[in-house]
Amino acid sequence: MIEVRNVTKTYGSTKVLDDVSLTIAPGGVTSIIGANGAGKSTLLSIIGRLLPADSGRVTVDGLDVATTPGATLAKRLAVLRQENHTSIRLSVRELVAFGRFPHSRGRLNATDLAAVDEAIAYFELEEFADRQLDQLSGGQRQRAHVAAVLCQDTDYVLLDEPLNNLDMRHSVQMMRRLRRMARDFAKTVVLVVHDINFASCHSDEVIAMRDGGVVAQGPTAELMTPELLSTVFDLDIAVHDIGGNRIGVYYS
């Protein structure tokens, strides 16, 4: 269980997160939605201990992320940010293998190597597994990074915009994989998603944020209403039932 209690974060004079409290139950896919600057990524980074909170507390299974040793936390919680620039030469396979570091401490055994192969196959990366990252397209690189995070094999997986740079086919596959992973291995997946319809079709729960605060949290079907979405995004959004999914239409 992820518990966020009274978390506040300020950059300069702008309050990015204002006294946020929420609880994410274990198991299932939770999507955080909201307009640009709503504080989604900052919240995810604080839960993933990449950023310190100014005040407040975040615990994951009772472990305070600010004080628990990094090596302990890295076996339970994995986080991937939006920009993932690495300045060193690295092949996809080497990157994915780094995901095993919390378990192997750099000495890969047979189990680790098998997990690397499995993650590469799972994300259909075999074709360019031994190419350098800087020779890949943005979408291929994104898949390699997600594969590395999943190779870490943690109970909690936090992903900031995992659909970045992915085409439609790969976006759908990515969401299906995350969903299947959450279901089959009882993992807790928390995503920041821009496309509300991906959030609607693939998540169990949605957290809607606006101006550094949580507007609503609940089962996806309950939150996918024109009223709520219009408040969150400042935009008229019609919601239709299509093939059993709630689809927001806002293009025209």
Added chain:
Amino acid sequence: MSRVTSAETFARARRREHRVLALLALAAVAVVVAFCVIALRGNWEYALTIRARKVAAMVVVGCAVAVSSVLFQTVTNNRVLTPGIMGFDSLFVLVQTLVVYFFGALALSSADPRLLFAGQVVFMVVFAGALYRWLFGRRSRDLYVLVLVGVVCGTLFSSLSSLAARLINPNDFVVLQDTLFASFNSVDQDLLVVSAVLVAVVSLWMGRLFRRLDVLALGREHALNLGVDHRSVVNQVLVAVAVLVSVATALVGPITFLGLLVANVARQLAGVSRHRVVVPASALLAVVALVGGQLVLERVFSLDTALSVIINFVGGIYFIALLIREAKR
């Protein structure tokens, strides 16, 4: 397409790395032997002792420069800057000059050299830490700003040193110059032994961090995600870099571009960024460059110029090429 497994791929990469390291070791041994025996005339026992001492100095300096440069590039996440380019060794020269300026050459020669050296290293650690926090602590800065700061710092420190050197009396100046620009021809034996021990200890200490440094090279956030204590590793590396730069500069004076050259060429040869490979490879390359360079200098140019001039000429061109390549990305 037959499926390639990671076990095979990594095993093949390890074999390649071993081959590269073995070849470099062979090259290093070859230049050392060549340096010792070429044109050995007269009392060969005496000449050999002199040459062996020179080689030992070059090995110690080469290792110190190579290790400090690779580690500095890892913690700053860039491949263009080195402690040399950021003006660390000029700072060491400045500190030494200021000691003479304020306390006189007598203090420099009568004080316990180990105590003096320890004091200088502490100063370097403080400075390196402050500079790192200031420049690299926040979000990533523009590479050109960093290069500029480095050039400004280096120039400022060396100008201050030469100003102070002009203000002190001529006798003190001679003593100072003697300690500063010892060059490989006149390295003090006691200092050499102490330096060798220091470099060995620091290198072993850093060797224990190699696997964590591999992760750190991915960037701060990846390192945190994978459970590496970023702050602690960076602090340890900064202390190590300060010690190594001090040792190298105390022995032979600044060789600005040597570290840049060997760290990057080693990465290119090895084809990987793993520290277990890159660090020894660049140390071996540094030995080849220094000993080989000195050999060419003595036999071809008959000592007409200084080794640092040649290395900085080649390294400087390489530095500009790197900058241009980075700018295109």
